[in-house]
Amino acid sequence: MHILRKASHVTPEDLHTLYAYPGDGTWVRANMIASIDGAAGLQGRSGDLAADGDRLVYRVLRDLSDVVVVGAHTALTEGYGQPDGPAFAVVSRYLDIPPDYAPIADPRTVVLTCSAAPTSRREALAAAGAQLVDCGTDTVEPAAIAAECERRGWPHILLEGGPRLLGSFVAADALDDLCLTTSPILLGGTASRPLDHDDELARGMVVAHLLTDEDGYLFARWVRATPTFG
Ligand SMILES: NC(=O)c1ccc[n+]([C@@H]2O[C@H](COP(=O)([O-])OP(=O)(O)OC[C@H]3O[C@@H](n4cnc5c(N)ncnc54)[C@H](OP(=O)(O)O)[C@@H]3O)[C@@H](O)[C@H]2O)c1
Structure with missing residues (x-):
């Protein structure tokens, strides 16, 4: 005890030490x-x-952190903007994201999706300036999300939810x-x-x-x- x-x-300063990423x-x-x-x-x-x-x-x-990762539902419900400092990754299988959602046009934002995502929504978001990366075939795979973040030089990953995205990482x-x-x-x-x-x-x-x-x-x-x- x-x-x-x-x-x-x-x-x-203590908080920075207590929460430091290990290596x-x-x-x-x-x-x-x-x-x-x-x-x-x-x-x-x-x-x-x-x-x-x-x-x-x-x-x-x-x-x-190097990158803040959130599910699309959380990004839209909580009104996420581009974070100050870390990069931003929005995770979505169906890409039901309004093309005028401002952070997607920022060069430090990436939309992590899968190859089964609807083509029309993919095209609409790309036309609005979004960078889209497939991290899986039928679903967005957590291991592929982590690998993509690492590839981009963002090894220290911070998931800010929501609960379903966290569930998929734990599973x-x-x-x-x-x-x-x-x-x-x-x-x-x-x-x-x-x-x-x-x-x-x-x-x-x-x-x-x-x-x-x-x-x-x-x-x-x-x-x-x-x-x-x-
Ligand atoms: N208490 C907290 O700390 C906390 C933190 C964040 C959010 N929240 C709350 O949680 C609520 C949202 O809950 P939620 O569970 O729906 O949020 P969520 O995790 O953001 O929802 C799942 C979202 O992630 C996308 N997704 C893509 N690939 C996924 C995968 N492999 N596994 C899971 N999701 C994937 C889904 O997009 P597609 O539909 O396009 O696949 C969906 O939009 C909001 O009310 C928010 O305020 C609470």
């Missing part, structure tokens, strides 16, 4: 937030669960690290959990650290346990 360290006693190799980290009872959003948006401490950790994780054994903020609220309702997948996955994780702050938030960093079980 260990005593929690108050985040107020942890400097921003130069490819490493897939996810950053998610949930209520005490495990709801991944408040009225459909995760940002409304956050407060200052979470926003600080979020910024540190972005500073440390593919392609997640190394989960930074999970627990917001001090009981929500109820029907929101998804931070990981959404039809199958029981049962992958063991080991806590690397657990912080708290004056607002009562918990900031856990979980890393992949080896061997996995299930």
